Amino acid sequence: MALLACLCALYAAIIVPFASYMRSKPFAEKLGTLPTVATLKFMSADQKLFVGSSLVMKVIIYFGGLAELAKNRIIIPPDYPAMSRTIHAAVKLDPYNIDAYYFAQAFLTWDARQFTIANDLLREGMKYRTWDWYLPFFIGFNYAFFLKDFDSAAQYYRKAGELSGQELHISLAGRYMQEAGQTDHAIAYLTVMAKGARSPMARKTFETRLVAFKQVKRIELARDAFREKHGRLPSSLHALIESGYLADKPVDPYGGEFFIAADGKVGTTSKFAFKGDDKQPGNKGGTKP
Amino acid sequence: MKAIEISGLGKTYKGRKGTRIQALKGLSLDIMQGEVFGFLGPNGAGKSTTIKALMGLIRPTAGDALILGERITSCTARRNVGYLPENPSFYDYLTAEEYLTFVAKSFDVKGNLLEQRVAESLKLMELWEARKRPIRSYSKGMVQRVGLAQVLVHAPEVFILDEPMSGLDPLGRALVKEIILDLKKRGKCVFFSTHITDDVEKVCDRVGVIVSGQLQALDSVENILRSGLEGYCVQIRSGVKRLDVFDGFEVLRTHDPFVEYMVPAARFNEFMALVGHHSAEVMFVETRRKDLEAFFLEIVEKGEA
Amino acid sequence: MLNLVEITLKSILRDRVFHGIIFSALVFLLIPSVASLSMRQMTELSMNLSLSLLSFILLLLALFLGGTHLWKDIERRYTYSVLTLPISRSSYLVGKFLGIAIFIFAVACLLGLVAAGVVVFSSGIYPPERPIAWDNFVAAVVLDALKYILVVATAFLFSSVGTSFFLPVFGTICIFFVGSASQQVYDYITAPATTDISLFTKKAATVVYYLLPNYSAFDYKVNAVYGVPIAGSGLLLTLAYFAVYALIVVALAALLFEKREMN
Numbered sequence: 097m098a099l100l101a102c103l104c105a106l107y108a109a110i111i112v113p114f115a116s117y118m119r120s121k122p123f124a125e126k127l128g129t130l131p132t133v134a135t136l137k138f139m140s141a142d143q144k145l146f147v148g149s150s151l152v153m154k155v156i157i158y159f160g161g162l163a164e165l166a167k168n169r170i171i172i173p174p175d176y177p178a179m180s181r182t183i184h185a186a187v188k189l190d191p192y193n194i195d196a197y198y199f200a201q202a203f204l205t206w207d208a209r210q211f212t213i214a215n216d217l218l219r220e221g222m223k224y225r226t227w228d229w230y231l232p233f234f235i236g237f238n239y240a241f242f243l244k245d246f247d248s249a250a251q252y253y254r255k256a257g258e259l260s261g262q263e264l265h266i267s268l269a270g271r272y273m274q275e276a277g278q279t280d281h282a283i284a285y286l287t288v289m290a291k292g293a294r295s296p297m298a299r300k301t302f303e304t305r306l307v308a309f310k311q312v313k314r315i316e317l318a319r320d321a322f323r324e325k326h327g328r329l330p331s332s333l334h335a336l337i338e339s340g341y342l343a344d345k346p347v348d349p350y351g352g353e354f355f356i357a358a359d360g361k362v363g364t365t366s367k368f369a370f371k372g373d374d375k376q377p378g379n380k381g382g383t384k385p
Numbered sequence: 386m387k388a389i390e391i392s393g394l395g396k397t398y399k400g401r402k403g404t405r406i407q408a409l410k411g412l413s414l415d416i417m418q419g420e421v422f423g424f425l426g427p428n429g430a431g432k433s434t435t436i437k438a439l440m441g442l443i444r445p446t447a448g449d450a451l452i453l454g455e456r457i458t459s460c461t462a463r464r465n466v467g468y469l470p471e472n473p474s475f476y477d478y479l480t481a482e483e484y485l486t487f488v489a490k491s492f493d494v495k496g497n498l499l500e501q502r503v504a505e506s507l508k509l510m511e512l513w514e515a516r517k518r519p520i521r522s523y524s525k526g527m528v529q530r531v532g533l534a535q536v537l538v539h540a541p542e543v544f545i546l547d548e549p550m551s552g553l554d555p556l557g558r559a560l561v562k563e564i565i566l567d568l569k570k571r572g573k574c575v576f577f578s579t580h581i582t583d584d585v586e587k588v589c590d591r592v593g594v595i596v597s598g599q600l601q602a603l604d605s606v607e608n609i610l611r612s613g614l615e616g617y618c619v620q621i622r623s624g625v626k627r628l629d630v631f632d633g634f635e636v637l638r639t640h641d642p643f644v645e646y647m648v649p650a651a652r653f654n655e656f657m658a659l660v661g662h663h664s665a666e667v668m669f670v671e672t673r674r675k676d677l678e679a680f681f682l683e684i685v686e687k688g689e690a
Numbered sequence: 691m692l693n694l695v696e697i698t699l700k701s702i703l704r705d706r707v708f709h710g711i712i713f714s715a716l717v718f719l720l721i722p723s724v725a726s727l728s729m730r731q732m733t734e735l736s737m738n739l740s741l742s743l744l745s746f747i748l749l750l751l752a753l754f755l756g757g758t759h760l761w762k763d764i765e766r767r768y769t770y771s772v773l774t775l776p777i778s779r780s781s782y783l784v785g786k787f788l789g790i791a792i793f794i795f796a797v798a799c800l801l802g803l804v805a806a807g808v809v810v811f812s813s814g815i816y817p818p819e820r821p822i823a824w825d826n827f828v829a830a831v832v833l834d835a836l837k838y839i840l841v842v843a844t845a846f847l848f849s850s851v852g853t854s855f856f857l858p859v860f861g862t863i864c865i866f867f868v869g870s871a872s873q874q875v876y877d878y879i880t881a882p883a884t885t886d887i888s889l890f891t892k893k894a895a896t897v898v899y900y901l902l903p904n905y906s907a908f909d910y911k912v913n914a915v916y917g918v919p920i921a922g923s924g925l926l927l928t929l930a931y932f933a934v935y936a937l938i939v940v941a942l943a944a945l946l947f948e949k950r951e952m953n
Binding site: 437440441442443444460461463464466468470472473474475476477478479483487488490491492519532535 | 704777
């Protein structure tokens with residue numbers, strides 16, 4: 097009896113540090129080394145869909161946890177290559193899983209800046225989800241906003257319009273097809289996404305980004321007003337606030353600092369993403385499928 | 386009518402490294418309807434092999450056998466056979482009642498008759514109180530009694546019982562003997578294996594002794610007992626003045642005033658004449674013979690030599 | 691034979707291992723909350739998880755029942771008392787198989803209803819983008835049941851010759867994995883683009899493919915979850931394949947069991 101009590105006490109003493117150790121384990125370590133897709137397919141036998149979904153779920157929960165921490169100003173760099181590997185394996189097992197594409201679009205583009213890989217993945221998904229307008233819509237946006245390939249963008253937006261029957265996507269195709277309209281484009285896109293988002297976590301992600309772009313829009317409007325009056329670009333964001341064009345200092349929800357570049361473009365040091373450890377695109381080759 | 390006809394039955398097992406083990410060597414045996422046959426033999430003599438072959442559990446490598454005229458290779462040969470395996474075990478998740486119903490149904494017993502037979506055999510084997518309990522909860526003796534009940538439940542013509550008395554207490558053994566005698570009265574054929582000679586002596590008509598896969602002896606119990614007669618033990622009261630008239634006979638015991646003599650069968654009349662002549666008083670006469678056990682041991686020794 | 695089916699069903703229902711496995715069906719209750727983690731496909735995910743759990747439970751049941759049922763009868767020497775009844779060994783084996791098959795099918799239907807309940811519940815909270823393809827769902831559940839009945843048949847084949855439960859259980863698991871992947875391998879090897887494989891290997895692979903049970907053919911989960919249409923003729927062919935293959939395997943098992951020595 098006493099021994100059992102001792103052991104229970106010992107367990108109580110050890111469980112909290114153990115749990116916190118497990119929580120702080122890097123994602124790649126938590127996931128373990130993923131077997132090759134062929135092995136995974138063999139091992140999962142008739143549970144491919146389940147294994148696929150659980151891989152996606154793993155990534156979502158992991159990323160959700162990081163976002164939660166970021167809200168509390170604790171920034172842990174996400175392991176983008178591991179996330180990408182996992183998502184790629186997941187769609188091999190369940191090529192219909194929209195969560196995988198949806199999530200890949202969210203982190204591969206804005207955060208990991210792997211636009212081509214994202215588009216390849218989405219195009220693969222289009223072969224299966226032939227009814228889904230989200231996939232061409234994502235590809236279109238990536239072409240226009242990130243890759244500046246407006247012809248391809250228009251083509252995919254049209255496809256999205258055909259599938260959804262919504263004018264919005266066709267008009268999106270036309271409306272923002274030039275560099276100048278980028279911020280409006282992003283805001284329009286994010287508004288669509290936030291409205292369609294069902295899970296609170298997804299909606300929060302889009303709304304955060306939307307807040308950031310609305311701030312950018314506010315700065316751009318102030319900058320344009322300044323240029324009209326003074327015939328030159330403001331020297332800095334600070335100058336805009338001082339001269340009263342901006343009522344208050346815009347706050348980047350990603351924790352970065354907004355700035356006005358020499359060519360007048362508004363940017364932020366956060367690059368609209370929580371700090372990752374893989375900021376330079378394609379540097380580690382880890383996002384290969 | 387022949388109930389069981391075994392002709393030249395042989396079974397050879399392949400052992401390791403190409404060795405062959407002959408468990409049964411050309412056994413031939415006929416058992417009549419209405420006969421109780423005891424199959425005697427030491428452990429490993431081939432009793433179980435013979436019975437398993439008869440019941441279609443193993444395939445003989447030589448010879449053939451018929452039960453009620455049907456070849457044992459077909460399952461129809463077992464249509465009229467009640468079989469009790471050695472140390473039996475039955476689906477223990479079923480109750481005795483369910484198990485007996487299952488067995489009776491397998492033998493195409495139907496309707497009222499089925500219910501009646503199940504109840505009868507449960508009561509006969511004193512399992513009535515326990516009939517709603519799963520067999521799992523039964524004692525060893527109770528399981529053996531379930532085994533006997535499932536033999537009786539479909540009222541077959543031929544009974545093949547492998548060690549039916551094992552695992553039973555004296556009361557149970559007496560009950561089994563009684564049942565076998567009752568079956569005999571009703572003209573059934575009972576073929577049972579045992580290594581306990583006493584059982585055979587009490588209930589069997591005929592007995593076969595198998596040693597090392599070969600039938601060594603086959604005779605009626607009566608013949609065996611008669612041929613084993615050695616003589617009589619006669620006790621007299623020694624009111625006789627001169628005991629030396631019996632000098633030619635072996636004294637077994639003296640217990641004043643009684644004396645016991647061993648009298649060979651051939652000299653019995655002579656002895657009795659002397660008794661009459663000298664007006665001795667005979668207290669009792671007891672038959673002295675080699676019992677089946679001695680007969681059995683003799684044959685086993687001979688067979689193994 | 692009906693008698694044996696009845697006894698078999700009784701034995702399954704009174705087995706503690708079965709109770710344990712059925713207890714795991716309580717996991718169904720967790721599915722809606724797990725599915726709510728999905729970003730865009732709560733209904734799809736809950737159907738996916740429900741069907742996966744159903745498959746998993748059926749797999750456990752098929753392995754446990756198919757792999758140990760005959761073995762247990764032999765191991766516990768029930769065969770001495772049962773096989774000596776006036777029933778042929780074939781009808782004993784077929785009776786047992788039918789009992790388990792009926793049981794698997796009944797459990798699949800029951801759990802299918804539970805799964806449908808879970809899906810309806812989830813779709814009530816987060817309406818799906820596309821209507822739920824209930825006909826595909828039914829097809830997926832029924833074919834899943836058939837697949838595991840086929841698994842039981844292969845387990846019986848191993849049981850009819852095996853002397854312990856190792857061969858039936860592990861042999862069946864191996865066949866299950868290989869049979870689930872055989873289509874993939876076959877597709878890869880026989881693809882015209884595959885040139886670095888010798889003709890002999892291709893032929894051998896084809897023979898193996900024809901011999902092994904094709905379990906992936908019974909997987910209609912994708913069609914159920916994502917509403918991908920099912921070709922009617924394909925479904926009929928699959929049913930015919932099941933019937934013929936299961937009959938061959940059970941007949942072979944019966945033949946081998948008929949020859950077996952019960953020492």
